Amino acid sequence: MKVVGRHIHAFLEGCPSATPRVVSLCAGDGRDLLDVLAEHPRARQVRARLVELDPALADRARQRAVAAKLDSVEVICADAALSDVYTDAVPADFLLVCGVFGNISDRDVHRTIEALPQLCAKGASVLWTRHRRHPDLTPRIRQWFTAVGFAERAFDSPGPNQWSVGAHSFLGKPQPLALGARLFTFIR
Numbered sequence: 001m002k003v004v005g006r007h008i009h010a011f012l013e014g015c016p017s018a019t020p021r022v023v024s025l026c027a028g029d030g031r032d033l034l035d036v037l038a039e040h041p042r043a044r045q046v047r048a049r050l051v052e053l054d055p056a057l058a059d060r061a062r063q064r065a066v067a068a069k070l071d072s073v074e075v076i077c078a079d080a081a082l083s084d085v086y087t088d089a090v091p092a093d094f095l096l097v098c099g100v101f102g103n104i105s106d107r108d109v110h111r112t113i114e115a116l117p118q119l120c121a122k123g124a125s126v127l128w129t130r131h132r133r134h135p136d137l138t139p140r141i142r143q144w145f146t147a148v149g150f151a152e153r154a155f156d157s158p159g160p161n162q163w164s165v166g167a168h169s170f171l172g173k174p175q176p177l178a179l180g181a182r183l184f185t186f187i188r
Contacts, residue, residue, distance in 0.1 A: 004032050004096075004127065004129065005036050007127050007154065007165065007167050008032065008036040008096075008127070009040065011094050011125050012037075012040050012042050012046070015042075015093055015125075017093050018045060019045050019046070019047055020042075020046050021046075021047050021089065021092045021093050021094070022047070022048040022049070022092060022093065022095075022096070023049050023089050023092040023095050023096070023119060024050045024051065025051055025080040025097050025100055026051070026052060026097075026098075026099055026100050027050035027051055027057075027058075027061055027075070027080075028052060028057050028099065029052075029060035030050050030060070030064050030065065030073075032098055033048060033050065033096060034050075034061065034064045034065055034068060034070065034073065035064075037070055037073070038064075043068070044071075045072075046070075046072060046073075047072045048070075048073045049086070050073065050076070051079075051080040051085050052076075052077060052078075052080070053078065053080065054077075055077050058075050058077035059077075061075045062075045080100075080183075081182050081184045081185060081186075082181070083115070083118070083177055083179055083180065083181040083182075084179050084180065086118075086119055087177065090118070090119045090120075090121075090177055091119065091121035091124065091174050092119055092120060092121060092124055093121050093124050093125070094125045094127070095119055095120060095124065095125070097116075097126060097129075098128065098129040098165075100128070100184065101128055101129065101130040101141065102129070102130050102131045102188070103186050104184040104185065104186060104187060104188075105185070105187055106140075108184035109130075109141060109144070109184070110140075111183060111184065112183045113141065113144040113145055113148060114144070115178075115183050116148065116150075117170065117172055117174055117175040118174075118177045118178060120170040120174055121170070121174060122170065122174055123170060125153070125170075126166075126167070126168045126169075128165070128166045129163065129164065129166075130163075130164055131162070131163055131164070132157055132159075132160055132161060132163070133161055134160075134161070136160065138155070138157070138164050138166070141166065142166060145166070145168045148172060149170060149171050149172020149173070150168035150169060150171065151168060151171050152166065153167040153168060154166070154167040
């Protein structure tokens with residue numbers, strides 16, 4: 001999705017960290033992040049962990065990273081819902097939570113958002129996606145982000161019954177990572 005790539009590019013352009021830490025939950029083949037990094041001058045500065053449960057998708061992400069010579073990109077074939085997979089990768093400056101919120105229960109969306117301060121550095125950016133089919137959960141998602149210390153930077157959508165991309169900045173206090181926690185369970 002071009003909108004996601006635009007937001008990733010904007011993050012890379014504006015991130016003050018010399019070595020930004022990026023984490024992608026349920027990264028798939030990594031194309032959202034890796035396609036932008038492959039063309040960006042700051043790519044070699046980024047330290048990224050992509051977490052994907054499907055071995056074939058994780059392997060494709062590894063191949064993409066190798067082909068683009070992105071040596072500081074780590075692809076882990078693991079369950080992104082388990083907090084332990086983020087040890088040594090957080091606090092992150094940028095989190096990608098794309099393709100997650102439309103595949104888990106509303107309760108798990110809320111629980112995941114409440115846990116994001118454990119994954120974020122102060123000032124971190126979070127990029128998320130969700131469909132807007134009835135009932136449109138995106139207004140509540142945006143409220144849940146605000147309730148745990150995030151400020152909305154952007155909300156892109158062509159309208160009802162379409163896709164959406166949200167971008168938030170973490171203004172709250174980072175929390176320690178709670179090991180052994182399950183953030184969500186895929187239902188679709």
